[in-house]
Amino acid sequence: MQYEKIVEGIFLNRPNRFISHVLINGKKETVHVKNTGRCRELLIPGVKVILEDCSSNPNRKTKYSLISVWKNDMLINMDSQVPNFVVYNALRENSIDGLTNLTYIKREVSFNNSRFDIYFEDEVKKGFIEVKGVTLENDGISMFPDAPTERGTKHALEMIEAVKQGYRGIIFFLIQMKGPKVFRLNWKMDNKFSEAVRLASEKGVEILAYDSIIDKNSISIGSPIDIELDK
Template identity: 75%
Template sequence: MKYKKIIEGVFLKRPNRFIAQVLINGKEETVHVKNTGRCKELLLPGAKVILEDCTHNPNRKTKYSLISVWKENMLVNIDSQVPNSVIFQALKENKINGFESLISLKREVTFGNSRYDIYFESKDQKGFIEVKGATLENNYISMFPDAPTERGTKHALEMIEAIKQGYRGIILFLIQMKGPTIFRLNWQMDSKFSEAVKLASENGVEILAYDSIVKANSIEIGGPIEIDLNTKS
């Protein structure tokens, strides 16, 4: 996933979850934030950020979109629209273990009352993949979610029903940075979602976690990292 044109800036403040004030070339600009999550540990006053330059689009209300932020020496992509595209492309390029012989890939496919991000088929199986982008990190531990997610809980529980009907079910957490060595559920933030994912895992749903290679103008899948579904601290 590549961005056509980017520019650097300095984060100032975030009046609401959709916009932020950023200093760009010495001028304060109102920019679109491509993530409605909290990102409180990332979007700190003075943080260096990367923005997508959209000045070529006269129909936009803002000239720029905030896509990444530097956390010390780690560049974290916070664009919530890219994880699905990154995983879809990785599947097409055989970069995810266990999905080497796919004959069909589709995006946004409904099962029951849920719409899953990716549907796939191979010669002997078919299934669904739900992709979650993780931007929360502490001491090289990645966690999800950073805010309560009723939708995520519903997806996890309904994935169990897909398993019962013979589908393969996967919840894949794409860690939108390179650095964390382990992935954990954020039990303190959303115990219902965490319990649902753990229950799904116990009923045959595969839980995967991959990190990302993040550059100023791009993000692509990295490699798998260790998963811990039980630790609640």
């Protein structure tokens, strides 16, 4: 995933989940935040942020979109639209272990009462992938979610049903940074979601976690990291 034009700024505050105030070239700007999650541990007044310059689009209400933030010396992409795109591209490029040489890939496909991010086929199996972007990190440990997610719980339980019906089911956690060595479920934040993912694993759903290669103007698939599902 490549951003065409970026600028740097200083985060000031976040009046609501859709917009923030950022200091860009000495001027206070209202910018769009491409992540409706809380991100309270990231968006701290005074931190450096990266924004996409969208001023060439006459239909936009804001000139910029906040896409990444520095946490000490680690750059974290917080664009919630990116993970699906990154994983989809990685599948096309055969960059994910155990998911190479697919014969068909399609984004956004319905199953029962859910819409999974990716549907795929290989020579012997059909399957679904649900992608979750991870921006929460603490002491080298990445965690999901950073806020309660009923939708995420629903997806995990629907994935169990897909496996029962003969599909290959995968919940894919894309850590939107390079640095964490372990991925854990955030039981304290959302016990129901964490329980659903652990149950899914026990019922045959594959749980994958990959970090990302991050630059100021790009993000791509990285390497698999260790997963800990227990409470």
